[in-house]
Amino acid sequence: MNAPDPHAKLASTEKFADLLARTREPFPASRKAYLPGHLHADLRVPVRDIALTNGELVSVYDTSGPYTDPKAVIDVRQGLASVRGGWITGRGDVEHYEGRAPVALDDGQKSEDATRLAQLRAEAAALQRKPLRAKSGANHTGNVTQMHYARKGIITPEMEYVAIRENGKREWMEQYMADAGREQRLMGNPMGASIPRIITPEFVRDEVARGRAIIPANINHPEVEPMAIGRNFLVKINANIGNSAVTSSIEEEVEKLVWAIRWGADNVMDLSTGKNIHTTRDWIVRNSPVPIGTVPIYQALEKVGGVAEDLTWEIFRDTLIEQAEQGVDYFTIHAGVRLAYIHLTAQRRTGIVSRGGSIMAKWCMAHHRESFLYEHFEDICDIMKAYDVSFSLGDGLRPGCASDANDEAQFAELHTLGELTQVAWKHDVQTMIEGPGHVPMHMIQANMTEQLKTCHEAPFYTLGPLTIDIAPGYDHIASAIGAAMIGWMGTAMLCYVTPKEHLGLPDRDDVKQGIIAYKIAAHAADVAKGHPGARSRDDALSQARFDFRWQDQFNLGLDPDTAKEYHDETLPKDASKVAHFCSMCGPKFCSMKITQEVRDFAKQKGVAEAEALAAGMETKAEEFQRGGGSLYVPIKPV
């Protein structure tokens, strides 16, 4: 059945339009607010304000974009409103141009029949934009990267946006900071990070200039709400999505994205393969407020019918330009898989497990040649800087199991990535480094130390790592352990793992499970590092818990829906939302209730008496000691 049933399509569009409408609903008790800029007045930096039942407000970082703003009118066939358009053109260093002519092959060698493809593209007609690129001089490529501006001393609107976003609302952070001032033990251990109490635009500029942070923001992705990835910022997470086996509608593909950012994905990688990938990418990028990453070699391989040996630099280069024009914000490039390293993987238990890595290894072996990605790395830099696409230097030789962790192949590639980082920085191209993978806990620190040293503090972006290999079906948990640890140690972004890892393609719920597990890991890392303000949400939630403000406890959590649902399974009545006990212990056993009584009792008796009591005990202890001279005399009075 080549010709799709138009009724089926309509049904699917309606179904997913409905779903998307539900996915857009604001979080409970939450209101989207926007913070203005100081250097750049037109900034509208989003935060989510949660109103508590006791009148307090808690403000949290918000990745969900305009989708959770009821006032935002969104039509996925028109794309999101521009955030950065004026800033980009206002700099005067870009130009519109015709762009590369789209061809049928962009949607894969075995794309839909021509009619169907034309239909799909027509649906996305309004999403087609004339691309921008850097203006070039007579004998140099133009450079419009955030790093380029930073190194010139310029604070871009993107940089100020990031600074404001990282700080969030001061009023709540002050409470934490005061708290931390009292209690040294709560300050965190930054493990070598240098996180200022307040992130200034100047700080963002300096971090981007020295390559320690990136702001993935292609000039052809003006819809993006800028965010930073760097060890001195909040730890970020990435979620992967892919096209559906049978592409049904724009609504379906966009809903996946909206679902992922709703739960907290800071970045999304589009790992689509097979049919209609160019067209799907238009749908996603035009509707995404978060940076979109891709692995261009996947599409290049589609163009050569899946035969790795048939890949050429020309096809790859063409694919980079195609995707850069669409607005992809970062490219995974496996340029560290060098011919000389391939034999190092021969004795591994699971060989090469990165798709991009194995494609390049196969190419190198087939041609007895050095990788064209490595050889053309500076050509790639020239493309990246003309659009401000960031590098995500792929770890094609990452370990695929615990017993391959930290081996010679892995670290040989990492050293090359460090070398390539310097080349990219020579071109002012923003760069982050991908990391493993599968690493037992005791070997995690070595990964971070080696990366920081070898790659000169370029942001590390790891997949987990998974700490064990015996948990298929639960690898989001096995990897959240490693992710939290390496996040604490300095990793800037954590690529999520879903429960379906190693088993199948994640469905909607798997995506959510993976994201929540990684929000936990990232937040645990922020708290441990002592990121200013990170702990305020924990404190507010703990206070709500102690005060039996159930709704506040749900609403401050990462997933209010699930928390409420779990609570209601045992105590479904609304009355219990204000009850001073819960289902675990009931009214009689409630330890928090008893604590409150103890506190009231202590207050009533007075602190003086409490201290006297305590002193009395000390006297008693002294008596014991006098009585026996030994620590182990019977404690019980005879």
Add this chain to the structure above:
Amino acid sequence: MNAPDPHAKLASTEKFADLLARTREPFPASRKAYLPGHLHADLRVPVRDIALTNGELVSVYDTSGPYTDPKAVIDVRQGLASVRGGWITGRGDVEHYEGRAPVALDDGQKSEDATRLAQLRAEAAALQRKPLRAKSGANHTGNVTQMHYARKGIITPEMEYVAIRENGKREWMEQYMADAGREQRLMGNPMGASIPRIITPEFVRDEVARGRAIIPANINHPEVEPMAIGRNFLVKINANIGNSAVTSSIEEEVEKLVWAIRWGADNVMDLSTGKNIHTTRDWIVRNSPVPIGTVPIYQALEKVGGVAEDLTWEIFRDTLIEQAEQGVDYFTIHAGVRLAYIHLTAQRRTGIVSRGGSIMAKWCMAHHRESFLYEHFEDICDIMKAYDVSFSLGDGLRPGCASDANDEAQFAELHTLGELTQVAWKHDVQTMIEGPGHVPMHMIQANMTEQLKTCHEAPFYTLGPLTIDIAPGYDHIASAIGAAMIGWMGTAMLCYVTPKEHLGLPDRDDVKQGIIAYKIAAHAADVAKGHPGARSRDDALSQARFDFRWQDQFNLGLDPDTAKEYHDETLPKDASKVAHFCSMCGPKFCSMKITQEVRDFAKQKGVAEAEALAAGMETKAEEFQRGGGSLYVPIKPV
């Protein structure tokens, strides 16, 4: 409706008998095997052998007891067959006695009506046993603890059993050990633990003698399959269960236990409250192959109608004897909540969150007196040693949120627990120490260090710890991170946390989710510590993954059912179980397939050529260096 409907009861019995039968099914491709003893010929130490499709066998630690042995005939109304009965009486130091006369109050002040209670007890008539206790001399209490024997130099059958169980089958471990010999990086970092390559019975004895490990094994629980808790053994996990609100049948209560040990609970705590708790406990202990722990203060509180102030030493003592006679293997005793420490919690964000801790705090304040648990600690020791009940010294002042972590109250109590450990050891009573709770990652190490120092390496038994407070609904994940880390650092047993923590009572699936998360944490800790043999299962699974032996991958995992179900959602056909690709990438993109091709290619070309290629690259690199003298000359040949 006081009189239960007998038809409803019958239906419930049948329903749960059916469920129990399903819960008893052996794991796929698994066969229960038993290892014999050397010093004690009658040992039958259980392991689970998993048959792989390539003919290999993998053997794993097995907590499931006789329930997964199809040959075992089990009647929950008769209880399990005795494992240790002969060993206990064979030592000649115990005597049967009439025991404490059961009273209606044992099942709670507000127990069922007398008829119903009599009926429930009648159902368990065959489970009533005449208790054993240590024979006493003229002026001393007898002592039958494993620690007592160990300190006399005796290797009990329990100790040899534990040694064999910890080692498992040598043939698989040898592979790992050979592997580790080759690869120093895989050896693990024991963080101060001293784990021998082979656990000998002598080693177990020495660890028990010096208090660094315990073997919870009440002489009135002969059904238990002995296991060890100590930092130089495999990390263990504990699951909590409780009675149902409406007690329906023995089958229902026993099925909960069987479900928990099926998924890997090494110990189970019965935290039942309310009605019928004495009777329910008989059902559980008599049918449990794993040690059972309780918090006796919960039952004592039921006996005084829930009024903490009305507790007395006499009621508590009576409860300890009642439960010791039933065969409970360890008691949580909150003897470290001293009067002098209570005011230290007044400024906490969440006060006292331990139920036992808050009960004792309330008692102390009400009476202006030191805790009767602390004052009668040596009397408690006298009871413990007469039955070999182990202490689990409760952390009644553990933090209830991140901002209360590692505070003065918590560490004051810990110091007292260290002092009490020495008192318990003076009586040769086995002792472990409970720990938090809520601790951010950067504060975990301090907990372990302080506990090891203060409590002289008595086993640490922590609840998580939860690393953040904003994950209600996902606290099994937030805490598995902390649990894995503290397990690596030296914690001997991890008390699980379910997704319902802080929200409600866990159902059957929540219990499983909590257990699997904690098996992951415990195993990650074992791997990181370098526990000999721990990694062999990971290696076997990774090899199966690389070889596309799907069934083996499922069967070697912690939860074969879920792994298979997830796989089948995308590729349901049986044919795909042997397919050399999977649903994530399809046949074209499969990186593992490509790796195999690369490997074949390398083999075909010969190692010599591969090395020549590598050497060639080195030459090329030298050329680059000669050409430029700088690391950052353009990499691309001009």
